[in-house]
Amino acid sequence: MTVAGKIKFAAVLFLAAVLILSGCADTRDPSVYAVVNGQEITREDYQLYENFLRLAQPELELSRSEQKQILQDLIDLKVYLAEAGKRGIEADMDEVQEEFDAYRAQILKQDLFGGSGAIYYTRLQELGLNEDWIMQLFRDYQVINAMVEAEREKAEAPADEAIEEYYQEQKETLYAHGELRKVRHILVNAGNFPDSEEDVSAEVKDLADNLYQRLKAGEDFALLAKEFSQDSSAQNGGDIGFIEKENVVESFGEAAFSLDLNVVSQPVESKFGWHILEVTEIQPAGYYELDEALKAQISASLLQTEQKKLVEKLLSGLKDAAEITIKFK
Numbered sequence: 001m002t003v004a005g006k007i008k009f010a011a012v013l014f015l016a017a018v019l020i021l022s023g024c025a026d027t028r029d030p031s032v033y034a035v036v037n038g039q040e041i042t043r044e045d046y047q048l049y050e051n052f053l054r055l056a057q058p059e060l061e062l063s064r065s066e067q068k069q070i071l072q073d074l075i076d077l078k079v080y081l082a083e084a085g086k087r088g089i090e091a092d093m094d095e096v097q098e099e100f101d102a103y104r105a106q107i108l109k110q111d112l113f114g115g116s117g118a119i120y121y122t123r124l125q126e127l128g129l130n131e132d133w134i135m136q137l138f139r140d141y142q143v144i145n146a147m148v149e150a151e152r153e154k155a156e157a158p159a160d161e162a163i164e165e166y167y168q169e170q171k172e173t174l175y176a177h178g179e180l181r182k183v184r185h186i187l188v189n190a191g192n193f194p195d196s197e198e199d200v201s202a203e204v205k206d207l208a209d210n211l212y213q214r215l216k217a218g219e220d221f222a223l224l225a226k227e228f229s230q231d232s233s234a235q236n237g238g239d240i241g242f243i244e245k246e247n248v249v250e251s252f253g254e255a256a257f258s259l260d261l262n263v264v265s266q267p268v269e270s271k272f273g274w275h276i277l278e279v280t281e282i283q284p285a286g287y288y289e290l291d292e293a294l295k296a297q298i299s300a301s302l303l304q305t306e307q308k309k310l311v312e313k314l315l316s317g318l319k320d321a322a323e324i325t326i327k328f329k
Contacts, residue, residue: 033071033328036078041071046328049074051127052134056107058123071328079322080315081140084147091139091146100131100138151314152307163298167290175288177244182281183256184221184238186211189273191230208267208274215264221278230273242283252277 034041050070054060062070104120113119124130158166167175188207193200211224222237233240245253255268255277265277288294 030327033326034075035323035325035327036075037082037323039078041074041078046071046074048128048133049137051129052137055123055127055129056110056112058112068328071326075324075326076315076319077140077144079318079324080144080147082322083318084143087147087150089143089146089150091142093139096135096138096142099142100135103134103138104131148311148314151310155303155306155310158299158302158306160295162302163295164290166298166302167294171287175290175294176286177288178246178285179257180242180244180283181256181279182242182283183240184225184236184278184280185231185233185240185252186221186225186229186238186276187231187273188228189230191273192228204274205267208276212264212267212276215276221264239280242281 029043031043032040033043033046046067050062050067053070107113108115108117108120113123188204188211190196190200190204192207193203196203207228211228214224215221222239225234225238228234229238231238231240243253243256245257247253248256249270249272251268251270252275255265255275256279259265259277259279261279261282263278265275267274267276269275
């Protein structure tokens with residue numbers, strides 16, 4: 001878990017889930033792995049942290065490069081905690097307790113523990129861990145998260161001029177589109193036969209054919225969609241809005257982009273079931289309009305980028321200013 005943006009404790013768990021295998025710290029390593037602004041990170045400090053990662057993954061082993069990355073995480077932790085302390089940031093211990101309780105409940109659900117608190121505590125003892133140590137780690141990361149969030153809040157929402165400029169810069173790549181077609185459809189599948197315990201493939205196809213004939217006879221598409229469609233668009237009469245051909249499953253796209261306007265298709269099969277489609281509007285290739293929705297999207301993206309820059313500047317500055325000696329090679 002490299003702390004480069006808003007540090008989330010979940011990243012620790014993610015690291016434990018993805019690291020590949022190697023062994024415990026070599027006893028030939030130095031007793032002090034690193035010194036950060038005069039504070040030592042000892043072999044024992046490192047091993048506790050590695051053992052924490054191993055709590056839920058007893059077969060976890062780490063390569064030398066992965067061990068060095070974990071040590072870097074511990075160095076970052078000390079640097080960032082020191083700054084948070086200077087800023088007077090304190091943890092909300094009620095929230096820390098809630099996060100720890102959720103973590104503990106998640107751990108106990110794993111096959112390794114089978115819900116047994118006794119096995120869990122035995123495992124903690126085997127690894128030289130205790131819940132106070134884990135709670136402290138949760139507290140430390142909450143403090144860091146609070147500092148990072150405070151830095152993010154310094155970012156200001158972009159002006160309209162910046163949004164317009166970004167749109168023009170990215171227009172040919174992000175905001176160009178091919179032909180768009182507005183489509184409504186009725187999807188039928190096994191969900192139309194919830195009480196059947198048999199294979200209903202034939203019944204689904206028969207229903208699709210029947211609905212197609214009813215539509216050809218002039219029945220209302222939207223009403224039939226609301227009654228029969230198993231897609232979330234049913235409540236909108238089957239309307240899924242404008243689509244591009246490559247953004248939908250192949251059979252659906254082929255049908256939608258070969259239909260004439262306002263013509264109901266014969267049933268088309270996809271992995272979701274059978275679809276009956278109708279194209280209600282066609283727009284030629286062009287550019288997405290810079291409307292209010294797109295402005296809001298661009299604004300959020302630019303704001304997020306600015307927040308990320310502020311956090312990276314803070315954290316890199318703190319590390320550059322720190323006195324760090326690494327003895328673990």
